[in-house]
Amino acid sequence: MKNRKTPMKEQSPESRRKNFEEVALGYTLEEAMAEAQRCLQCPTHPCVSGCPVGIDIPGFIRKLKEGKLEESYRILKTYNNLPAVCGRVCPQEVQCESRCVVGKMKDSEPVAIGRLERFVADWAAENLEEDAKPLAGSKKEKVAVVGSGPAGLTAAADLAKMGYQVDVFEAFHKPGGVLVYGIPEFRLPKRIVEREVNYIKRLGVNFYLNTVVGKTVKVKELLSKYDAIFIGTGAGTPKFMGIPGTNLNGVYSANEFLTRVNLMKAYLFPEYDTPIRVGKKVAVIGAGNTAMDAARSALRLGADKVYIVYRRTEHEMPARREEYHHALEEGIEFLWLTLPIRYIGDANGNVKAMECVKMELRETDGSGRPRPVPIEGSNFVLEVDMVIEAIGQGPNRVLLSEFPDLELNERGYIKADEDTGATSVKGVFAGGDIVTGAATVIKAMGAGKKAAQFIHSYLTGEWNPWQK
Amino acid sequence: MNEIVKKAKIAEDVFDFWIHSPSVSKEARPGQFVVIRLHEKGERIPLTVADTRPEEGLFRMVVKVVGKTTHELSLKKEGDTILDVVGPLGNPSDIENYGNVLLVGGGVGIATLYPIAKALKEAGNNITTVLGARTKDYLIMVDEFEEISDVLLVTDDGSAGMKGVVTDAMDKLFRERKFDICWAVGPTIMMKFCTLKAREFGVPIWVSLNPIMVDGTGMCGACRVTVSGQIKFACVDGPEFRGEEVDWDELLKRLAQYREQEKISYERFLKTAGEPE
Numbered sequence: 001m002k003n004r005k006t007p008m009k010e011q012s013p014e015s016r017r018k019n020f021e022e023v024a025l026g027y028t029l030e031e032a033m034a035e036a037q038r039c040l041q042c043p044t045h046p047c048v049s050g051c052p053v054g055i056d057i058p059g060f061i062r063k064l065k066e067g068k069l070e071e072s073y074r075i076l077k078t079y080n081n082l083p084a085v086c087g088r089v090c091p092q093e094v095q096c097e098s099r100c101v102v103g104k105m106k107d108s109e110p111v112a113i114g115r116l117e118r119f120v121a122d123w124a125a126e127n128l129e130e131d132a133k134p135l136a137g138s139k140k141e142k143v144a145v146v147g148s149g150p151a152g153l154t155a156a157a158d159l160a161k162m163g164y165q166v167d168v169f170e171a172f173h174k175p176g177g178v179l180v181y182g183i184p185e186f187r188l189p190k191r192i193v194e195r196e197v198n199y200i201k202r203l204g205v206n207f208y209l210n211t212v213v214g215k216t217v218k219v220k221e222l223l224s225k226y227d228a229i230f231i232g233t234g235a236g237t238p239k240f241m242g243i244p245g246t247n248l249n250g251v252y253s254a255n256e257f258l259t260r261v262n263l264m265k266a267y268l269f270p271e272y273d274t275p276i277r278v279g280k281k282v283a284v285i286g287a288g289n290t291a292m293d294a295a296r297s298a299l300r301l302g303a304d305k306v307y308i309v310y311r312r313t314e315h316e317m318p319a320r321r322e323e324y325h326h327a328l329e330e331g332i333e334f335l336w337l338t339l340p341i342r343y344i345g346d347a348n349g350n351v352k353a354m355e356c357v358k359m360e361l362r363e364t365d366g367s368g369r370p371r372p373v374p375i376e377g378s379n380f381v382l383e384v385d386m387v388i389e390a391i392g393q394g395p396n397r398v399l400l401s402e403f404p405d406l407e408l409n410e411r412g413y414i415k416a417d418e419d420t421g422a423t424s425v426k427g428v429f430a431g432g433d434i435v436t437g438a439a440t441v442i443k444a445m446g447a448g449k450k451a452a453q454f455i456h457s458y459l460t461g462e463w464n465p466w467q468k
Numbered sequence: 469m470n471e472i473v474k475k476a477k478i479a480e481d482v483f484d485f486w487i488h489s490p491s492v493s494k495e496a497r498p499g500q501f502v503v504i505r506l507h508e509k510g511e512r513i514p515l516t517v518a519d520t521r522p523e524e525g526l527f528r529m530v531v532k533v534v535g536k537t538t539h540e541l542s543l544k545k546e547g548d549t550i551l552d553v554v555g556p557l558g559n560p561s562d563i564e565n566y567g568n569v570l571l572v573g574g575g576v577g578i579a580t581l582y583p584i585a586k587a588l589k590e591a592g593n594n595i596t597t598v599l600g601a602r603t604k605d606y607l608i609m610v611d612e613f614e615e616i617s618d619v620l621l622v623t624d625d626g627s628a629g630m631k632g633v634v635t636d637a638m639d640k641l642f643r644e645r646k647f648d649i650c651w652a653v654g655p656t657i658m659m660k661f662c663t664l665k666a667r668e669f670g671v672p673i674w675v676s677l678n679p680i681m682v683d684g685t686g687m688c689g690a691c692r693v694t695v696s697g698q699i700k701f702a703c704v705d706g707p708e709f710r711g712e713e714v715d716w717d718e719l720l721k722r723l724a725q726y727r728e729q730e731k732i733s734y735e736r737f738l739k740t741a742g743e744p745e
Binding site for chain 2: 218240247253271398
């Protein structure tokens with residue numbers, strides 16, 4: 001390939017597999033300028049249509065090219081309240097970058113839009129003074145946002161920019177949702193999330209932490225105190241394989257494992273009080289981004305061997321390519337076409353091995369992917385002392401069970417209009433994983449953004465889908 | 469917020485706190501709990517809400533020193549605050565008029581039982597309570613239970629009440645009288661044997677489980693228990709379950725899963741900490 005992306009420096013696999021520092025180190029100014037030069041500023045800018053929040057991508061890159069970094073940052077921030085987060089964790093290869101004209105040319109990689117976004121956001125954090133004015137509260141209407149993950153933060157920021165008073169309710173002691181409990185430090189440092197949350201606070205948004213809506217604050221109370229509500233509580237309840245031995249000690253859900261490590265900093269135990277098992281031989285079940293995060297975290301905690309066990313193959317794996325390659329470089333071993341069928345414990349209830357069966361792929365099933373089928377007699381036993389199941393999540397029921405009027409879909413998620421976020425209850429909107437099931441940070445942000453626009457239309461009386 | 473308004477030592481290693489938290493005191497119902505975190509480096513631990521005074525915005529928690537975090541909490545003084553208090557969490561107890569109810573409390577579980585006892589009393593039940601502890605120095609809240617129920621004390625060494633364990637008292641009572649339902653709250657091993665005893669006499673039994681938890685809102689799955697052969701989360705499906713349906717041996721093993729780390733953490737802490745006070 002001749003026309004490649006400007007490479008981004010990374011910690012070497014040998015050193016990074018022993019620490020929780022960020023893997024990708026970001027561009028220097030020179031590297032960013034060089035990469036920005038690769039953008040053709042094509043008139044059709046298909047990249048924008050690949051972005052769930054519709055960032056003016058050619059616009060911010062043009063300003064960067066011209067050396068006008070502050071203006072570049074302003075453009076980004078108009079569309080995206082969390083650019084430093086998105087620049088790091090968005091699956092650009094299937095979004096903006098997948099449509100880039102440069103990437104369509106022979107022997108050519110698309111413009112590294114994500115890396116440029118990250119560069120401009122990080123540059124602004126270091127070089128610009130306080131970048132937000134308190135805008136919330138100029139309008140009298142109040143909006144409650146439930147959950148402070150990517151969907152909630154985006155909705156809150158956009159509504160605040162429009163002048164609404166916004167109160168965000170978060171069950172955990174830190175705002176950020178999956179950005180703080182789920183995505184590891186080495187992929188998204190917590191100070192980056194904090195920085196972007198602080199920006200939203202400076203817009204005048206109030207955060208109520210340690211507050212479980214439905215328990216600490218009743219739904220009825222929210223409905224009476226606020227003019228509109230946005231629910232962005234995410235997909236929260238871990239699914240388990242449910243095979244024999246699931247409750248053995250050392251078998252974790254990815255949610256628990258990652259929460260202990262990321263939010264509670266168990267990797268710093270005993271300086272931090274929250275413990276975590278440090279497995280020597282760890283199996284992670286599943287091959288999504290969460291599985292990659294869990295596997296790479298287990299390695300950094302000190303595991304000798306980490307397997308990713310997946311019942312399909314590399315081609316069906318849902319993880320981002322970049323994360324997969326990082327995992328490979330760090331020495332994670334992939335067991336494709338493999339399904340655990342039983343965890344085996346010792347006398348004290350600790351997992352010591354798991355029985356697996358090999359799979360083969362048959363004709364395509366309803367999900368559009370080939371259907372894995374067990375090969376009879378292919379069973380084998382893998383020695384492991386820790387297992388992390390990263391096979392997905394279902395809707396968290398805490399709020400939903402306290403909100404009986406809210407209509408759910410057949411999968412138990414909130415039934416909300418895809419375009420507007422409107423739910424079955426007047427003035428109540430929802431978006432993100434609690435509507436779609438587990439998806440990406442940027443999709444949740446897109447939903448939060450759309451909902452904010454329609455909450456505005458609803459509050460100004462322009463639009464009311466509940467009017468019969 | 470979360471200020472310790474009142475603190476007292478009520479038994480050996482057992483401390484009684486009243487914490488200022490208007491939302492918890494207003495919303496908490498018998499059987500529910502909170503998750504607390506003491507400081508930036510602290511872990512999240514679940515503790516039962518033992519009582520509330522909504523008019524003053526206070527709730528009560530009774531805590532036994534068993535490890536680093538509870539020891540650290542015992543060193544807090546009136547006027548100090550707890551960094552994070554989340555709650556109330558979990559489902560409230562199933563309170564109705566059952567008739568004759570037997571309540572069995574062991575150790576600090578007695579505090580969990582207290583709001584349940586009060587609510588059952590208010591619902592018109594006739595209540596008998598068995599309160600058990602190692603010795604009389606570990607018995608708590610006896611006067612408070614005597615106000616609302618007939619109380620039978622049990623200690624391992626006979627220093628107060630009957631000599632023996634709570635199941636001995638249950639056996640005696642079940643032979644004397646008919647009970648419609650019972651509750652047992654205390655150490656997991658005690659609840660297991662209370663369940664066996666209740667089953668022997670065919671009396672339905674509720675227990676309040678206290679497995680390892682992280683978030684307390686159904687997100688992490690750390691607190692999973694097998695109930696009637698199915699995976700349940702104690703934080704959102706419980707904390708109370710019918711004792712007959714719980715896989716006790718699995719739960720006992722799960723509770724031991726961080727014993728080594730707990731020891732490391734506690735010993736490290738004890739090098740600098742004073743006695744619980």
